[in-house]
Amino acid sequence: MNTLPETILQEALSLPEGGVLSPKEFLHLGSRSAVDQAFSRLARMGKLLRVARGTYSVPVSSRFGQRAPAVEKLIKALAEQSGEIVVPHGANSANALGLTQQVPIREVYLTSGKTRKLQLGRSEVLLKHAPRWMLALGARPAGAAIRALAWIGQTHAKTSLTSLHRTLPASEWQALIQARATLPGWMAQAIGKEAARA
Numbered sequence: 589m590n591t592l593p594e595t596i597l598q599e600a601l602s603l604p605e606g607g608v609l610s611p612k613e614f615l616h617l618g619s620r621s622a623v624d625q626a627f628s629r630l631a632r633m634g635k636l637l638r639v640a641r642g643t644y645s646v647p648v649s650s651r652f653g654q655r656a657p658a659v660e661k662l663i664k665a666l667a668e669q670s671g672e673i674v675v676p677h678g679a680n681s682a683n684a685l686g687l688t689q690q691v692p693i694r695e696v697y698l699t700s701g702k703t704r705k706l707q708l709g710r711s712e713v714l715l716k717h718a719p720r721w722m723l724a725l726g727a728r729p730a731g732a733a734i735r736a737l738a739w740i741g742q743t744h745a746k747t748s749l750t751s752l753h754r755t756l757p758a759s760e761w762q763a764l765i766q767a768r769a770t771l772p773g774w775m776a777q778a779i780g781k782e783a784a785r786a
Contacts, residue, residue, distance in 0.1 A: 592618050593626040597635055600646045606661025608669055609636075609644045639666075639706050647709075656708035659695055663713075672701040673723045674715065678739025681732035686755065687740060687748050698722055698735065721770045729756055730763035734771065742774045749782040 590598065595617060600609055611623045618626075627644060630636040636644045637656060645662055647654040656662075667674040675681075677696040682688045695711065698718035706713040722738060725731030733752050740748050753761060765783050768776040 592622060593630055596623075596626055597630060600630075600636060600644070603646065603665075604661070605648055606645060606657040606663075606665045608639065608662065608665045610642050610669070611644075612642070637709070639708065640704055643706075656711070659708060659711075659713055662706070662708065663697055666706075667699075670701060672699050673726060674699045674701075675723060675727050675731060675735065677716070678722075678735035678737075682736035682739055682748075685729070685732055685736050685752065687736050687751060721772070724767055724770050725763060728763070729760040730767065733760070733764050734767065734775070737775055737778075738772075742778070745775065745778040746782070749778055753782055753785075 592614070596609070596614055599613075600607075603609070611620070611627050614623045614626075617623065627636065627638075631638045631644065634647065634654065637647050639645050639662065643666070645657050645665075648657055663674050666672075674697050676684070677692065677698055679688075679690065679692040679696070683691055695713040697713065697715050699715045700720070700723055701715065701717065703717045704715050706715065722735055723731070725734060733756060736752075737745055737748060752764070756764065764779060768779055771779070
């Protein structure tokens with residue numbers, strides 16, 4: 589029969605890259621302190637990566653040694669586990685939509701959950717609580733457009749909306765127009781003006 593650390597590691601290794609585990613999932617196998625101790629031991633040995641409090645992932649082994657899992661995969665697994673909405677920050681969205689050439693230095697994601705930091709090896713990822721309207725359309729292009737506009741700000745919204753009107757698929761442009769009631773006044777007005785020009 590497997591020991592507690594072996595059982596935890598076996599489960600961890602069965603997960604896809606970026607999959608996350610919580611000690612709470614193993615409380616049926618032992619006391620809280622025994623489970624926490626097993627996780628701590630596995631993390632010290634380098635078999636698990638402590639990403640945040642109560643959240644662990646398996647490092648990825650390659651011919652160059654071990655590395656942290658891909659941020660996007662880890663974020664997706666975290667969102668699925670917690671039931672939170674987690675989406676790229678407005679600066680990333682603006683870059684992805686071609687509205688800016690700036691590439692954000694720091695990895696920042698917006699979440700419906702609480703603000704916290706994730707530690708992925710040497711890099712740090714910030715999950716920042718965002719208002720509901722920024723997350724309304726999720727990860728789809730219209731949602732990215734909302735976050736990009738929020739990051740760009742009122743001053744440059746008109747130019748950005750002209751570009752988005754040209755580049756977003758028609759269904760996403762319509763979703764953006766329909767979301768106006770949930771958005772801040774200046775953004776709703778700017779979208780309405782751009783839609784009226786069509």
